[in-house]
Amino acid sequence: MTSDRLQRFHDRLSLPLIAAPMFLVSGVELMVAACRNGVIGGFPTVNCRSPEQLDGWLTDIATRLRQHEDHTGRKAAPLCPNLIVHRSNARLEQDLAVLLEHKPEIVITSVGSPAPVLKPLHDAGSLVLADVASIRHAERAAAAGADGLVLLTAGAGGQTGWLNPFAFVRAVRAFYDGIIVLAGGISDGRALHAAEVLGCNLGYMGTKFIATRESMADERHKQMLVDSSADDILLTTAFTGLQTSMLKPSIVAAGLDPDDLPARGAIDIGKDIDVGAREVRPKRWRDIWSGGHSTSGVSGVMAVDDLVAATVAEYRAARER
Known part of the structure; x- marks a missing residue:
């Protein structure tokens, strides 16, 4: 973690790590547990x-x-709200006003220019960290003045994004400091250290935080991971x-059949769709669950501690090697 902009947090972090913001998963208990353990x-x-609930x-x-x-006498890691800046977020201005009142130390913007x-x-x-999924979007967010880029x-x-992490990081680091x-x-401390060697200042860990006792995820979701x-x-x-x-x-x-899904964006959760000769009413979003490739590293449901x-x-063992 070498960026001057992160120096203010150096002594408050146990790892150069953000517990990734996750829809229907990240809540108060998970945030408190992560931050008091030195994870953003x-x-x-x-x-x-x-x-109002925000x-x-x-x-x-x-x-x-x-x-x-x-x-404890130890200052917790920063909290980092994630603000969807796309025009489809009808609450953007209201949520922004709440954030401005609370003055969070870090904010992540998603789905659009920051x-x-x-x-x-x-x-x-x-x-302000802007998440981006392409080099073009990274260039635009950097030009706009984002303090950091989250490379999906x-x-x-x-x-998510689709670019290879090795290629993406090195391409962005060539024009962005x-x-x-x-x-x-x-999925673990060794991978986090590898991200630093590659040129990153911080890493996201999401999937393994889904499978924690403190996450808001359905218990079936955790076990499925x-x-x-x-x-x-x-x-x-x-x-x-x-x-x-x-x-x-x-x-x-x-x-639904994962190998025979309807066309791009065609599934509207809660409405009937044609699948072959039958109609299927998919369950709500909370019953169709996400996970990343690090699912292979989830061996059990753990406490955040x-x-x-x-x-x-x-991480320390990897650095020592």
Whole structure:
């Protein structure tokens, strides 16, 4: 973690790691557990039902982390809300207003250019990391003034990129000297160290945090990750119109054939669709689950304390070698 912009957090992190913001997974308990263990805690603001609930979450998390700091004398890692900046987010302005009031130290922008929100967030003292899935989008976010780029690479869970992480990181590092975060396939401390060697400042870990006791994920989702491997991950545009990594067993459980899905973005959860000669009503989004290639590294459902401790040990051993 060498970027000057990250130096303010150096003594507060046990790992150069962000617990990735995950839809319907990242909540208060997971954020508190990650941050007090020295891992930057990311969560999508849309996981809250309303701007009012977002305000409540931020207040609750801040209060609990202050109590932890008072008790242990150790300052927690930063919280990192994830703001969807696409025009489809009807709550963008309201959620942004809540963030500006709370002044989070880091904000991640997703699904669009960070340009419209950069100045107000910078004025509030926030570092802004923009997630990008192509070199063109990385160039645009860098030109707009983003403090960092989250590179969505092949293997990340949920909505993801398709570029090889080695090629993507090196291509971006050739023109960008800001913070680079690698998202996709980081399942342990050795992989995290490898990301640093490649030229990254931080890594995302998402899938293994789904399978923690503190995550909001359905218990069946957690167990499915334990029982699955990277071979059970399907990259598809059928559900969102965007490249998304999904767990095949959950698609099967919804009554669909992973090998014969409808066209790009055709599945509207909750509505009947034609599959061959029959109609299928897929279950809600919360019953069709995501996962990344690091699913192969999920061996059990763990407490965040134990997951971070194991990752720290792996990371330190890799650095010593």
